[in-house]
Amino acid sequence: MTYLLGLTGGIASGKSTVSRVFKAAGFPVVDADVIARRIVEPGRPALARIVQAFGPQVLREDGKLNRAKLGEIVFSQPRRLEALNQINRPYLRAAINQALAQAKAGGAAIVIGDIPLLYEADYVDAFDGVAVVTVDPKVQLDRLMARDGLTEAEAKERIASQIPLAKKAAMADFVIDNNGRPEATIAQAKALIRQLQHLS
Numbered sequence: 001m002t003y004l005l006g007l008t009g010g011i012a013s014g015k016s017t018v019s020r021v022f023k024a025a026g027f028p029v030v031d032a033d034v035i036a037r038r039i040v041e042p043g044r045p046a047l048a049r050i051v052q053a054f055g056p057q058v059l060r061e062d063g064k065l066n067r068a069k070l071g072e073i074v075f076s077q078p079r080r081l082e083a084l085n086q087i088n089r090p091y092l093r094a095a096i097n098q099a100l101a102q103a104k105a106g107g108a109a110i111v112i113g114d115i116p117l118l119y120e121a122d123y124v125d126a127f128d129g130v131a132v133v134t135v136d137p138k139v140q141l142d143r144l145m146a147r148d149g150l151t152e153a154e155a156k157e158r159i160a161s162q163i164p165l166a167k168k169a170a171m172a173d174f175v176i177d178n179n180g181r182p183e184a185t186i187a188q189a190k191a192l193i194r195q196l197q198h199l200s
C-alpha cells in the first residue's frame with residue numbers, strides 16, 4: 001500500500017529542503033510549482049485565457065508568460081489573484097491528480113505531493129495525511145525577501161495571500177519546524193519517513 005503524503009507550508013517556509021530528503025530516499029515527489037509552470041507554456045489553453053484576462057503585458061517578447069509582471073499584478077490586488085486562480089485551478093487540479101495517480105501506480109511505499117496551496121485550493125482529501133513545514137512569521141519574511149529580492153511590502157503581500165502558517169500547522173497531521181538549521185529540518189524529515197514507513 002502506498003501512503004500518499006501531502007507536503008505543504010507557506011511561501012519560503014522550506015518545503016524544498018523537505019522534498020529533497022524524500023527524493024534522496026527514493027520516493028517520488030509530484031511538485032505543484034513545476035506543474036503550474038507547465039500548464040502555462042506557450043500554446044496551452046490556460047496561457048491564452050490569462051492573456052485574455054490580463055492583456056498582452058503579461059507576455060514576454062518570446063511568447064512566454066512574464067511571471068514577474070503577472071506576480072506584481074496579482075499579489076498586490078487580491079481580486080486579480082482570485083481571477084488568476086479561477087483560470088488556473090481546474091487545469092492544475094487535473095494535471096496534479098494525473099501526476100499523483102501515475103506516481104502511485106509505480107507502487108512506492110510513499111508518494112509525496114508538494115503543493116504550496118494544498119489548504120487554500122482544498123486538496124486535503126486527495127491525501128492520506130498532510131505534513132506542514134512551518135517557520136515563525138519573521139523568519140519567513142526575512143527568508144522570502146532574501147531569496148526573491150522582494151521589498152518588505154512585496155514580501156508581506158505574498159505572505160498575506162496565503163492562509164497563515166500557524167493555522168496550517170494546526171490543521172496538519174505532521175509538522176516540521178524549519179526555524180533552525182537545515183540539518184535539524186533534514187533530521188525531522190528523515191524521522192517522518194520512518195514514521196510513514198510503519199503506516200504504509
Ligand SMILES: CC(C)(COP(=O)(O)OP(=O)(O)OC[C@H]1O[C@@H](n2cnc3c(N)ncnc32)[C@H](O)[C@@H]1O)[C@@H](O)C(=O)NCCC(=O)NCCS
Binds near residue numbers: 161
Ligand atoms: C503569479 C505567478 C506567475 C508568479 O510566478 P513566480 O515565478 O514569481 O512564483 P512561483 O510560481 O515560483 O511561486 C512561488 C510561490 O508563490 C506562492 N504562490 C504561487 N501562486 C500563488 C497563488 N495563486 N496564491 C498564493 N500564493 C501563491 C507559492 O507559495 C509558490 O511556492 C505564479 O506563481 C502563478 O502562476 N501562480 C498561479 C498558479 C498557482 O496557483 N501556483 C501554485 C501551485 S499550488
Ligand SMILES: Nc1ncnc2c1ncn2[C@@H]1O[C@H](COP(=O)(O)OP(=O)(O)OP(=O)(O)O)[C@@H](O)[C@H]1O
Binds near residue numbers: 010011012013185
Ligand atoms: N533552515 C534554514 N536555514 C536557513 N535558510 C533556510 C532554511 N530553510 C530554507 N532556507 C532558505 O529560505 C528560502 C526559502 O526556502 P525554500 O525555497 O526551501 O522554501 P519553499 O517552501 O520551497 O518555498 P516556495 O514554496 O516559495 O517555493 C531559501 O532561500 C532557502 O535557502
